[in-house]
Amino acid sequence: MADIVLRVSGVNKRFGGLQALSDVGIEITRGEIYGLIGPNGAGKTTFFNVITGLYSPDSGAFELDGKPYSPTEVHRVAQAGIARTFQNIRLFPDMTALENVMVGRHVRTHATALGAILRTRRTIEEERGIKARSLELLEYVGIRKYADFQARTLSYGDQRRLEIARALATEPKLLALDEPAAGMNATEKIALRGLLEAISRDRITILLIEHDVKLVMGLCDRVTVLDYGKMIAVGAPAEVQSNAAVIEAYLGGGHKAVATKAA
Amino acid sequence: MGSLLPRLSQSRSAVWIATALIGIVLILLPFAFGMLGNAWVRALAFACLYVMLALGLNIVVGFAGLLDLGYIAFYAVGAYMYALLASPHLTSTFPWIAQMFPNGLHNSIWLVIPLGAGLAALFGIVLGAPVLKLRGDYLAIVTLGFGEIIRIFLNNLNAPVNITNGPQGITLIDPISFGNVSLAKTQHFLGITFPSVHLYYYLFLVLTLITIVICVRLQDSRLGRAWMAIREDEIAAKAMGINVRNVKLLAFSLGATFGGVSGAMFSAFQGFVSPESFTLNESIIVLAMVVLGGLGHIPGVVLGAVLLAIFPEVLRHTVTPVQTFLFGHVVIDAEVLRMMLYGLAMVLIMLYRPKGLWPAPEHGVNPSSRAAPRGA
Numbered sequence: 001m002a003d004i005v006l007r008v009s010g011v012n013k014r015f016g017g018l019q020a021l022s023d024v025g026i027e028i029t030r031g032e033i034y035g036l037i038g039p040n041g042a043g044k045t046t047f048f049n050v051i052t053g054l055y056s057p058d059s060g061a062f063e064l065d066g067k068p069y070s071p072t073e074v075h076r077v078a079q080a081g082i083a084r085t086f087q088n089i090r091l092f093p094d095m096t097a098l099e100n101v102m103v104g105r106h107v108r109t110h111a112t113a114l115g116a117i118l119r120t121r122r123t124i125e126e127e128r129g130i131k132a133r134s135l136e137l138l139e140y141v142g143i144r145k146y147a148d149f150q151a152r153t154l155s156y157g158d159q160r161r162l163e164i165a166r167a168l169a170t171e172p173k174l175l176a177l178d179e180p181a182a183g184m185n186a187t188e189k190i191a192l193r194g195l196l197e198a199i200s201r202d203r204i205t206i207l208l209i210e211h212d213v214k215l216v217m218g219l220c221d222r223v224t225v226l227d228y229g230k231m232i233a234v235g236a237p238a239e240v241q242s243n244a245a246v247i248e249a250y251l252g253g254g255h256k257a258v259a260t261k262a263a
Numbered sequence: 264m265g266s267l268l269p270r271l272s273q274s275r276s277a278v279w280i281a282t283a284l285i286g287i288v289l290i291l292l293p294f295a296f297g298m299l300g301n302a303w304v305r306a307l308a309f310a311c312l313y314v315m316l317a318l319g320l321n322i323v324v325g326f327a328g329l330l331d332l333g334y335i336a337f338y339a340v341g342a343y344m345y346a347l348l349a350s351p352h353l354t355s356t357f358p359w360i361a362q363m364f365p366n367g368l369h370n371s372i373w374l375v376i377p378l379g380a381g382l383a384a385l386f387g388i389v390l391g392a393p394v395l396k397l398r399g400d401y402l403a404i405v406t407l408g409f410g411e412i413i414r415i416f417l418n419n420l421n422a423p424v425n426i427t428n429g430p431q432g433i434t435l436i437d438p439i440s441f442g443n444v445s446l447a448k449t450q451h452f453l454g455i456t457f458p459s460v461h462l463y464y465y466l467f468l469v470l471t472l473i474t475i476v477i478c479v480r481l482q483d484s485r486l487g488r489a490w491m492a493i494r495e496d497e498i499a500a501k502a503m504g505i506n507v508r509n510v511k512l513l514a515f516s517l518g519a520t521f522g523g524v525s526g527a528m529f530s531a532f533q534g535f536v537s538p539e540s541f542t543l544n545e546s547i548i549v550l551a552m553v554v555l556g557g558l559g560h561i562p563g564v565v566l567g568a569v570l571l572a573i574f575p576e577v578l579r580h581t582v583t584p585v586q587t588f589l590f591g592h593v594v595i596d597a598e599v600l601r602m603m604l605y606g607l608a609m610v611l612i613m614l615y616r617p618k619g620l621w622p623a624p625e626h627g628v629n630p631s632s633r634a635a636p637r638g639a
Contacts, residue, residue, distance in 0.1 A: 052502065054498070054502075074498070074501035074502055075501050075502075075503075075504045075505055075506050075507065078501075078502060078503060078504030079504050083502075083503075084502055086499065086502075090496050090498060090499035090502075091495075091496070091499070092491065092492050092495035092496055092499065092500075093495060093496075094491075094495060095488075095491055095492070095495060096626050099488060099491070102488055103488050103489065103491075103492045103500070103503055103505070104503050105485075106485055106488065106489055106492075106503060106504060106505055107503065107504025107505070109485055111484060111485045111486070112486075113481065113484075113486050113513055113517060115484075116480050116481055116483075116484030116485065116486055116487070117477050117480055117481065119480055123484070126485075127483075127484070127485070130485070148626050149626055150625065150626045153626075166503065167503075170503060170504055
C-alpha cells in the first residue's frame, strides 16, 4: 500500500457562472515531486488555493497524512502541515531574511507574550533554537550570507529561495510551490531545480505548479494535467506527454480552427 | 536589530558605562529642571506618561500595522478606573458603597496598576474584536469612533445614575502612596529634599523603563515577529500558520495595557479627571509622537514622545518673554504658535524624514555592494 501524504477528491469550485474546478482530485505519495500543469486559466492556482485554504471549495474531501483536514482557515492548513509559496513572491519585505525564516518557525513553537516579557529560560532556549534552525535553513537554500539583509533587497532568485526556506521552517509534510520558476532565467532555473531535487532527496514531498513544461517533465515523478477546471490526464510525465487530450489542450485540436496556444 | 547584537556584545563594558551615565542623568534631571521651576519637572513627569502612551500605541500601529486613532480611550479607562476607586465620588453617590467601605475608597498602587492594565486590556479586546477584518482607513475610522464613544460616555454618565460625574469630572482623587510615604508631600531622604513632582517623576520614570523593557522583549520575540509579519503581508502571515485573529487581539490588548497604567498614573498625579483630557486631539498627538519619532522603532518613539511632550512647555516659557522683548507686546499667543509649529514640523518631517526622526536601521539596502555582506 502506497504511503499517501495528500489525498484530495471531488473538489468543485464555482466563481459566479464559471465552473473553475469540476471534480478535481489528487493523490500524492510520500517523497515524490508531483506536478500540476495545464494551460493558462486551467484552474491550477485555484485548485492550489483551495488545498491551502485561501479559497473555500463548494465541495471536496481533504486528507493529509491519513487525517482529514478542512481547508477553511489558512493558518490551520499550515498547522496541519502544508506550507506554500506564492506565484508572486510574498515575503515580509522590511524584515531581514533571517527574520522571515524565523516567522516560519512560529507555528511549531509555543512562547507566549508573558514568557517573552519575563524572558523565562524556556523562551530563551526556544528562541535560540528558532534562530539556529532558521540559519540552518538559510544555509540549506544557499543564502546564509544574506541573513541580515532585508528581504526586499535580495535578488529575485534569492527571494524565491528565501520563500522556500520560510516554508520549510514550518516543518511541512507537503511543500506546495506555486510557479517557483516564474520569471527566472535559464541559470536560475537550473539552480532552482537543483534545490528542489535536494529537498526531495531529504524526503519532503513537493507539489509543484508550473508553466515551464520542460522543468516539470524533468523533475516530477507524476503529474496531473488540468484544462478548463477538469482533470484530463494523470500519470508519469512521459505518458502524459503523449496523451492526445493533453496535446489538444496545449496545442489546440485539429477540429478547432484555433491557432497554436502558447504553452 | 539582528546585526546590532554582535556589535553590542563586543563592547559590553561601553554599553554598561553608557547605561550608567544615562541613569545618572535621568536621576539628576529633575534637580536641573527644578532650578527653572517645578513646572518643568512636571513637564518631565508628563513626558514619561506620554512615552508610555506612545510605546503602547507603537505596539498596535508600529509593530502590528493597525492604525488606531482612538488610543486615548484606554488612557481614559485607566484614569477613570483609578479616579472611581480612589476618590469620595462613589461613596458619596451610592450609600451602599459607603456602607461597604466606611473609611472611604482608597486603593494601593499594587492593586491599581494591575487592575488598570487588566481593564484596559479588556477594552482593547472589546475594540479589537469587531475590527479584525478592517484595514487602513476603515480601521482608523472605527477606532476613532471608539475613542469618541468612550469620551461621550464619560461625559454623559452622570444621569440617570451618576457614575462619572459628567463634564464636571471627578475631584479629590487620592495621590499615590507607598505605605506611609505619600507622593503628594515633600519627602526627605538622606538629607535631600524631594518635592512631590520629583517623586512622581521617579515613579513614572520607573514605569516607563519597565514599559521600554517589555516592548523590547516583545519586539524580539515570536509574538513580535508575528506582529511584524502581519504588518508586512497578512496573507503570507496566515500561510505561515499565524493565527491572525489572536495575534491582532493580543496587539490591541497589550497596547491598551500601557495606556491604562499611564491613565491611572495621570489621574493620581492630577488629582482630578474630566472627559476633556481625552479628546481626539490627544489621540492624534500620541500618534504624532509615534510617527514623528519613527514608526515601529522603540528609541525613535521614545524620542518623539519626549520632544512633543516637552516642546509646549518650552514654548510657554519662551514665546511671551521673547515677544515682549522684541516687540514690546505679545503678537502671537503661545498656544496658536504651538499648533503652527506642529503643522510645520509635520510637513517638514513628511518631506525630509518620512520614516521619522530616528527610524529603524536599514539592512543591506544597496544590492550592488553584495560582494561583502555584513552578515557573513
